[in-house]
Amino acid sequence: MELTRSYRNLIRTELxxxxxxxxxxxxxxxxxxxxxxxxLHYDPLLKVLMSTIGNLFGIEALRNIxxxxxxxxxxxxxxxxxxxxxxxxxxxxxxxxxxxxPYFLKLPLNTRVGWLSAIIMLVGVALAAFAMFTGQASVLxxxxxxxxxxxxxxxxxxxLIVGSWIxxxxxxxxxxRWRREHPGEKVPLAVMGMLVTFIVWLIATLAVAVEVLFLLxxxxxxxxxxxxxxxxxxxxxxxxxxxxxFWLLPAYVMYYVMLPKVAGGKLFSDAAGRLxxxxxxxxxxxxxxxxxxxxxxxxxxxxxxxxxxxxxVALPSLITAFTVAAxxxxxxxxxxxxxxxxxxxxxxxxxxxxxxxxxxxxxxIIFIFGGISGIVNASYNLNxxxxxxxxxxxxxxxxxxxxxxxxxxxxxxxxVAQLSGKEVRLKSLVVAVPYLWLIGVLIFSWGMMRGGxxxxxxxxxxxxxxxxPDMQGTAFFRADWAPYADIAMVGGIxxxxxxxxxxxxxxxxxxxxxxxEAQVELPVAEAYHDEPVRALNRLxxxxxxxxxxxxVSYTPVLYDVTRSSFKPAPAYLPEYNIPExxxxxxxx
Amino acid sequence: MERMERLTLGxxxxxxxxxxxxxxxxxxxxxxxxPGCVTDVKPFERDTFFQRADGRYELHVIARxxxxxxxxxxxPAGAEVDVYLTAGDVLHGFHIDGTNLNLMAVPxxxxxxxxxxxxxGEYLIVCHEYCGIGHQQMMGVIRVVQQ
Numbered sequence: 001m002e003l004t005r006s007y008r009n010l011i012r013t014e015l016x017x018x019x020x021x022x023x024x025x026x027x028x029x030x031x032x033x034x035x036x037x038x039x040l041h042y043d044p045l046l047k048v049l050m051s052t053i054g055n056l057f058g059i060e061a062l063r064n065i066x067x068x069x070x071x072x073x074x075x076x077x078x079x080x081x082x083x084x085x086x087x088x089x090x091x092x093x094x095x096x097x098x099x100x101x102p103y104f105l106k107l108p109l110n111t112r113v114g115w116l117s118a119i120i121m122l123v124g125v126a127l128a129a130f131a132m133f134t135g136q137a138s139v140l141x142x143x144x145x146x147x148x149x150x151x152x153x154x155x156x157x158x159x160l161i162v163g164s165w166i167x168x169x170x171x172x173x174x175x176x177r178w179r180r181e182h183p184g185e186k187v188p189l190a191v192m193g194m195l196v197t198f199i200v201w202l203i204a205t206l207a208v209a210v211e212v213l214f215l216l217x218x219x220x221x222x223x224x225x226x227x228x229x230x231x232x233x234x235x236x237x238x239x240x241x242x243x244x245x246f247w248l249l250p251a252y253v254m255y256y257v258m259l260p261k262v263a264g265g266k267l268f269s270d271a272a273g274r275l276x277x278x279x280x281x282x283x284x285x286x287x288x289x290x291x292x293x294x295x296x297x298x299x300x301x302x303x304x305x306x307x308x309x310x311x312x313v314a315l316p317s318l319i320t321a322f323t324v325a326a327x328x329x330x331x332x333x334x335x336x337x338x339x340x341x342x343x344x345x346x347x348x349x350x351x352x353x354x355x356x357x358x359x360x361x362x363x364x365i366i367f368i369f370g371g372i373s374g375i376v377n378a379s380y381n382l383n384x385x386x387x388x389x390x391x392x393x394x395x396x397x398x399x400x401x402x403x404x405x406x407x408x409x410x411x412x413x414x415x416v417a418q419l420s421g422k423e424v425r426l427k428s429l430v431v432a433v434p435y436l437w438l439i440g441v442l443i444f445s446w447g448m449m450r451g452g453x454x455x456x457x458x459x460x461x462x463x464x465x466x467x468x469p470d471m472q473g474t475a476f477f478r479a480d481w482a483p484y485a486d487i488a489m490v491g492g493i494x495x496x497x498x499x500x501x502x503x504x505x506x507x508x509x510x511x512x513x514x515x516x517e518a519q520v521e522l523p524v525a526e527a528y529h530d531e532p533v534r535a536l537n538r539l540x541x542x543x544x545x546x547x548x549x550x551x552v553s554y555t556p557v558l559y560d561v562t563r564s565s566f567k568p569a570p571a572y573l574p575e576y577n578i579p580e581x582x583x584x585x586x587x588x
Numbered sequence: 589m590e591r592m593e594r595l596t597l598g599x600x601x602x603x604x605x606x607x608x609x610x611x612x613x614x615x616x617x618x619x620x621x622x623p624g625c626v627t628d629v630k631p632f633e634r635d636t637f638f639q640r641a642d643g644r645y646e647l648h649v650i651a652r653x654x655x656x657x658x659x660x661x662x663x664p665a666g667a668e669v670d671v672y673l674t675a676g677d678v679l680h681g682f683h684i685d686g687t688n689l690n691l692m693a694v695p696x697x698x699x700x701x702x703x704x705x706x707x708x709g710e711y712l713i714v715c716h717e718y719c720g721i722g723h724q725q726m727m728g729v730i731r732v733v734q735q
Contacts, residue, residue, distance in 0.1 A: 296699030388716035455685035457716035465724030577653035
């Protein structure tokens, strides 16, 4: 594949910009565990950073901030969620598809459209970042109304989504051309995976685009008086659950197509991979109400339907667990492993030449716990025990926060080095990062999840609440939560250290001297079982079936939501307990 | 498909089916259920608490930034309470720790849940949905005494 300069710069921009922002997002994560445990109540670095930006650009809003510790906490929490879970993941999926699709189809990407998409996404991030960094969008990454952010936050989110649509749509002409030129052939599995990623993303983001463009943006600009909160929530969660598969699918592409090769073996079954991707088209979306079990306005029978469909979407991950393990076992036996479990010890965990293996295997080990805890969340009434407790972030740091995150870190470094013609630097650090992360995240998530079962809430600055020593002697002081917040803090510090080591190696590689020709060479595994299954070679019928499932599962939900909602809500700012409108009037 | 692959898929389906059955049994046999769709009660402005029958109470709560607007509640052990909840401004949570009552308070709607307090003690109500900068202080308490 010929690598034009424009193409190389496009991919590198899409990979490096979010990783630079991730430094701030990760720092925010560290601050949260410290604030939650009550160890820290002040974030000096944030203040210095913000004041400097304020002075440099003459931003009045940044000079007038009331530096209360709780403002700092929710500010950092918003940055952590948006930069890590939305910006990094979206940019990476588009960048990764921009590499995978042309690479496997052996067709050049249209870089003009690629740049158009990247620029729209970058402008979107800049707008949202302006709102967040100036403290005018402390609404967390779920931005539930009627807490209101600055309009640029919503506009930025909309542009990020539109840019990603253009990026994904840019793969379609390549796919169609390849189809024309290769009638009857199986589309490469990796390409199928990225197309499914885009399909899931496209359908899901339609709902959040409607929420942002028709409900939130006009309302935040003051054009509408109020917002229908239950409707906004239903639209958000229509998007919010498939979002997690959008995060996960690029990692699945790596697990199926690249991991077996790096391990020294073959993909156990090609058809299993295709079945898994098709199942994600079918079941990713009609399940969103399982995030709303505790919500009013949705009948219990529909919540049960969404539970059932969520259980169905657990199956592709169970199949993946089998296929990946079988592929790894095959690889290890090729390397001379014996016995029932011997293969587990014959894998290249610490091989410096195959360092990227660690980023996948560590993520997969963690994902076992992530998957199991996810089934608890999805289990209808069982969810009552964990809903909005710290169990939930404990869980998703074992999914998006580990397998997805580590796959993104590993692949970003892999691609940036290749596209820049550089050798990965500080390989000992690079090899250690995923395992250090594994230790950290297991400690962190255990603390969060165990505390959650005890009622410890998520997204809460506990150090100034139930763990505030001033509350001692009242019913509001929860000494029993303290050990869990402390354990989560220890884990969080280890995770932060792992991330710091990664950043050191990543940026050292980035600024190192160019030593070879820029190239892209991806590990590609052959399949051990490679029988074609015709039904799995076309996407259109599955998309049609998915649309039917979505209509069936979501029509009653939306009907219930509209008939239980009595009045729209006016806007509130996170700092004041009176509506924004009243606040403005009293200021005049 | 390989035999082992079929076995794994079959096991997966079986496990999920058992889980689904367990969820149904818990909901119907043990009465642990999630809140449904309330269409016959409009959002209210006044909180209240009263006894409906022996051991049966009704509580109306309005969640506001950053406290629960509700009367002080003292209950005898074993009491059963029907809770009606709305939000006066933004989203809030309402989780009575140590019970199965876990509700979202959503502006413009009313939600309902039933909770039993088998043992005496102080039950903490936790707001578990971010509701602005005072969120961490938003807690309430229900006192249950032995009679």
